[in-house]
Amino acid sequence: MDIATPAPGTGAVAPRARLRSDAPQQSLDGRWRFRVSPSLRSAPAHWRTEDAEGWGEVEVPGHWNLQGYGSPAYSNVQMPFPLDPPYPPDANPIGDHRFEFVPSDGVLAHRRRLLRFDGIESAAEVWLNDTLLGTTRGSRLTHEFDVSAVLTAGVNRLAVRVAQFSDATYVENQDMWWLPGVFRSVTLLARPDGGIDDVFVRADYDPATGAGLLEAAVEVDGDRPARIVIPELGVDAAAGTALRLDGIEPWSAERPRLYDVEVRTAAETVRLRVGFRRVEVVDAQLLVNGAPIMFRGVNRHEHHPERGRVFDAEVVREELLLMKRHHINAIRTSHYPPHPDVLDLFDELGFWVILECDLEAHGFDRVGWRGVPSDEPAWREAYLDRMRRTVHRDKNHAAVILWSLGNESYRGANLEAMARWTKQFDPTRLVHYEGDPASRYVDVYSLMYAPHDRIRELGEERLQPAPVRATADELHRLSLPVIQCEFAHAMGTGPGGMQEYWDLFEQYPRLAGGFVWEWIEHGIVAPDDGTGRRRMLYGGDFGEAVHDGNFVMDGLVDADRRPRPGLIHYAAVIAPVVVTVAADRRRVTISNRYDTLSLGHVALSWERVVDGERVDAGILTLPSCPARSTVDVELPESARAPRPHAVADVVTVTAATAGDSPWATAGHEVGSGQDVVRRARPAAAPADATASDRGVGPLELDPATGRVTALGGLALDGPTVDVWRAPTDNDRDYGLEELDLPSMAERWHDAAIDRMVTRLVGIDADGGAVRVRTRTGTPIFDSAIDATATWSALEDGAVRLDIALEPHGGWTGEWARLGLDFELPGAPGDVDLVGYGPVPSYPDLRSGARFGWWRIPAGELTVGHVRPQESGSRIDVSEATIRLRDATLRIRSLTAPFALTVSPHSRRALAAAAHDWELPDEDRTFVALDLAQAGVGTASCGPGVLPRHRLFPRAAEISLTFERLPL
Numbered sequence: 001m002d003i004a005t006p007a008p009g010t011g012a013v014a015p016r017a018r019l020r021s022d023a024p025q026q027s028l029d030g031r032w033r034f035r036v037s038p039s040l041r042s043a044p045a046h047w048r049t050e051d052a053e054g055w056g057e058v059e060v061p062g063h064w065n066l067q068g069y070g071s072p073a074y075s076n077v078q079m080p081f082p083l084d085p086p087y088p089p090d091a092n093p094i095g096d097h098r099f100e101f102v103p104s105d106g107v108l109a110h111r112r113r114l115l116r117f118d119g120i121e122s123a124a125e126v127w128l129n130d131t132l133l134g135t136t137r138g139s140r141l142t143h144e145f146d147v148s149a150v151l152t153a154g155v156n157r158l159a160v161r162v163a164q165f166s167d168a169t170y171v172e173n174q175d176m177w178w179l180p181g182v183f184r185s186v187t188l189l190a191r192p193d194g195g196i197d198d199v200f201v202r203a204d205y206d207p208a209t210g211a212g213l214l215e216a217a218v219e220v221d222g223d224r225p226a227r228i229v230i231p232e233l234g235v236d237a238a239a240g241t242a243l244r245l246d247g248i249e250p251w252s253a254e255r256p257r258l259y260d261v262e263v264r265t266a267a268e269t270v271r272l273r274v275g276f277r278r279v280e281v282v283d284a285q286l287l288v289n290g291a292p293i294m295f296r297g298v299n300r301h302e303h304h305p306e307r308g309r310v311f312d313a314e315v316v317r318e319e320l321l322l323m324k325r326h327h328i329n330a331i332r333t334s335h336y337p338p339h340p341d342v343l344d345l346f347d348e349l350g351f352w353v354i355l356e357c358d359l360e361a362h363g364f365d366r367v368g369w370r371g372v373p374s375d376e377p378a379w380r381e382a383y384l385d386r387m388r389r390t391v392h393r394d395k396n397h398a399a400v401i402l403w404s405l406g407n408e409s410y411r412g413a414n415l416e417a418m419a420r421w422t423k424q425f426d427p428t429r430l431v432h433y434e435g436d437p438a439s440r441y442v443d444v445y446s447l448m449y450a451p452h453d454r455i456r457e458l459g460e461e462r463l464q465p466a467p468v469r470a471t472a473d474e475l476h477r478l479s480l481p482v483i484q485c486e487f488a489h490a491m492g493t494g495p496g497g498m499q500e501y502w503d504l505f506e507q508y509p510r511l512a513g514g515f516v517w518e519w520i521e522h523g524i525v526a527p528d529d530g531t532g533r534r535r536m537l538y539g540g541d542f543g544e545a546v547h548d549g550n551f552v553m554d555g556l557v558d559a560d561r562r563p564r565p566g567l568i569h570y571a572a573v574i575a576p577v578v579v580t581v582a583a584d585r586r587r588v589t590i591s592n593r594y595d596t597l598s599l600g601h602v603a604l605s606w607e608r609v610v611d612g613e614r615v616d617a618g619i620l621t622l623p624s625c626p627a628r629s630t631v632d633v634e635l636p637e638s639a640r641a642p643r644p645h646a647v648a649d650v651v652t653v654t655a656a657t658a659g660d661s662p663w664a665t666a667g668h669e670v671g672s673g674q675d676v677v678r679r680a681r682p683a684a685a686p687a688d689a690t691a692s693d694r695g696v697g698p699l700e701l702d703p704a705t706g707r708v709t710a711l712g713g714l715a716l717d718g719p720t721v722d723v724w725r726a727p728t729d730n731d732r733d734y735g736l737e738e739l740d741l742p743s744m745a746e747r748w749h750d751a752a753i754d755r756m757v758t759r760l761v762g763i764d765a766d767g768g769a770v771r772v773r774t775r776t777g778t779p780i781f782d783s784a785i786d787a788t789a790t791w792s793a794l795e796d797g798a799v800r801l802d803i804a805l806e807p808h809g810g811w812t813g814e815w816a817r818l819g820l821d822f823e824l825p826g827a828p829g830d831v832d833l834v835g836y837g838p839v840p841s842y843p844d845l846r847s848g849a850r851f852g853w854w855r856i857p858a859g860e861l862t863v864g865h866v867r868p869q870e871s872g873s874r875i876d877v878s879e880a881t882i883r884l885r886d887a888t889l890r891i892r893s894l895t896a897p898f899a900l901t902v903s904p905h906s907r908r909a910l911a912a913a914a915h916d917w918e919l920p921d922e923d924r925t926f927v928a929l930d931l932a933q934a935g936v937g938t939a940s941c942g943p944g945v946l947p948r949h950r951l952f953p954r955a956a957e958i959s960l961t962f963e964r965l966p967l
């Protein structure tokens, strides 16, 4: 077996479209015999026939290292073995697979037969009945072998030897787990004589006339005639005829109109679902059917926490419905073609798709791209073969509007050759590739993680006259629409700054949106350890010598496809309807951000809530509002009629679907907006109490430290002044615009703000108030925060805290927050809050939070990121009721709102643990009241926190009340 050649696989028939045919076929999936060897040299020579020791079984499709043979490994850019192309390492698991089967009568009835493999990672040698059929390269690409002469009636012996690593590994270095095996289906196909071997339907739509232009290139065995039949349109014509069809409804991601098409010969019928659409670039804008579109996208890897990249139709349909429910309209199939059936779902449900070739040579980055195959003539055919397999398989899918050459493979003649072939073969779609900034041979200017300023520049530059001395390449680039094929790295708490990107995308016509990195976290679930806990694993957890830790845990949904807060915020950022309630409450402005839909399917409702009570509500009549237009709708008088309120008076207007859609029942929100009028709650009158250095009223202080020890008998420990948070994944990495600086987490550690200590400056009681002065300083340095806390008792049973915080000494760096921490006994129960929720929020991650009177269940107070970190803040809270094991504590602001975090984990425990399931049970409740916070940014890959969301040392003050409530 030669696994060290830059050449493509051998022996397969020419790539062709995936077709749904009435010809017989037979699945060869199931339990196959299996044996793994540690290297090619040690693998048995007679593996196809001999039953030596060590044979077991695996499930096909499947990855053997998720089925007890070895273990998975994760690395991103780093190659797991020496860069020595095209050689794989000696230590290279070789999986021998054998399967015996009896072909069905249906298959045997035909003389021509194919054996199809939809995915084998990374290289295979395929034998049938001791005949070598050929080899495969391109793990996520289909290979079909002609077995007409080899297949026999009775028992057939299929033998597939798979190398985990091969020459192909150098160009399949995607950021994901190394998961070898026959992981997609194996199928035997009968090919009727006179059957339809290939179809390429071009279904153009002319937006000027509403006509569809359909032409099907059909390859028929023996050149026999074929017909194309579209019952719905009354078409029955010779295949190959160019058909002009009037009154066509075009396909779009928003209205995925498909027509059933049959291609028939006397011997075979294939069925396609065809969408008519035209994709073009005009004036640096990306147009479909004559109108600009905006990618509200995600990068989608195929991942399942138990089965790896094995396809499960039900799971994937649910996953795509979840995307639709969150307004995602575009998918980049990073970084390889997905399972072929996923394309049918894209067409049916409606997604703009960038279909990416299975290609990534990122490992060469580490040596300055020396020797990258993209420019090596020896690899040219391999590159072209990958692209042809990609395009041919999915060429009939309306959803695919761009072909992508691959990911992060630098530049080179082989990429150009792929682009040239693609454009010539399929001029109906555009070509995408991000890795070559010159962008000479692509149709969109694609970037990754560009800072906001750069995106603004690219929007602006198109509005300016072209530079006088621009080169042809520069002029070409200026003519291209701009997309971010990756942005907003959804790792851990974050991603911050999405709204700020979106505002730019909306502002400049050239900007056509982007794709969040990434949809799903690639956690792999560990076997049950007897505790029943679901323990997710990431890089390094399998003892890998080279790994990238939890960098693969960066999804809008976790590995079980449960939304992370980032998804809720992204959904709000990209919501198709923008609702702006005027501050005078006379009208609400509705902006339709759909690319093609008018708002006929949307119902508008409003409600007014005063101090938590709904006082009025109703339906608003939405006038006609075509795509990309704006209308004003009047609000009724009762929305603004004066009403006294203690805390807040809120009008919320919600745009929701009027009827059911395939992804959501009627009433699904597509946009909402609020007008929030708040006031600080007036304080109750002071109680008639005498304060001392031991407290006042129900409040007990420790005179030695000035700290609170109890409130009405409830053990309460605090306040601790703090400016640190348990570093998030974004805090732990350096921002792309600050490459010269260490990560925020390191900067905080170097400034010692993670270890501040407090000194009591003085306690003085004066009548009904006790004043505690403290200085909380960093070890090593002279930077500190002086706090003056004045406690008094109130008539309503609460105690009042007026606290002023003032930086002291030589602060230089930034803070994570400026807050007061309290600890309480027992883990937290549900929390009620008046403020922004229910989803956690930070200054630059807040679009999905709404003002309200929320109950946050105990289990949702923080976010279970697999690698623990700060999470669960709720911003702009003015009241919180925290349920504890044997008490309830209410905290209210008498002045400005605070950000509230209630957690069962201390910051120190969060910062120290590697996995959520390793966090100790501290049996405590940790409450943080932040007077100011830094944003979270997206520095784990991309820009850090935007300047406007950073927190520099500053003073702050707040007045709060604390009250122990009856249970």
Ligand code: GAL
Pocket (backbone or CB within 6 Å): 076, 174, 175, 335, 407, 408, 448, 486, 489, 517, 551, 554, 941
């Ligand atoms: C990009 C790459 C992705 C992923 C991401 C970081 O550079 O294209 O595959 O690695 O960075 O998570």
